[in-house]
Amino acid sequence: MKSKFVMLLAAALMAVAAPVMAADGGQHSATHKMNDAQCERECNLLLKDCAQEVDSIQDRIRKLQTAINEKGATTYTRDELKLLNKKLQEANETLRVLNKH
Numbered sequence: 548m549k550s551k552f553v554m555l556l557a558a559a560l561m562a563v564a565a566p567v568m569a570a571d572g573g574q575h576s577a578t579h580k581m582n583d584a585q586c587e588r589e590c591n592l593l594l595k596d597c598a599q600e601v602d603s604i605q606d607r608i609r610k611l612q613t614a615i616n617e618k619g620a621t622t623y624t625r626d627e628l629k630l631l632n633k634k635l636q637e638a639n640e641t642l643r644v645l646n647k648h
Contacts, residue, residue, distance in 0.1 A: 604642045611635040 602610065614623075615631050623631065 608638045
């Protein structure tokens with residue numbers, strides 16, 4: 548008896564909730580579109596400044612060398628220094644490849 552009552556109650560709640568959920572769909576869509584527009588504006592602002600903030604490969608190499616040589620073991624752990632050295636090697640390789648062409 549209780550299980551029939553619970554199933555009947557669940558079915559009644561679903562019947563009541565379905566129209567409410569359907570009516571909310573339009574508001575969600577409008578909010579989503581407004582968020583997309585805001586996101587697009589923010590992305591465009593970030594892209595405008597991107598060209599001014601990007602380091603050249605030479606600048607990147609200098610910064611990595613400074614981080615490794617001047618700060619070194621006093622600032623970074625052994626694993627962090629290995630990672631910095633790997634990034635430095637990659638930057639040097641990129642510079643070599645670009646200079647070949």
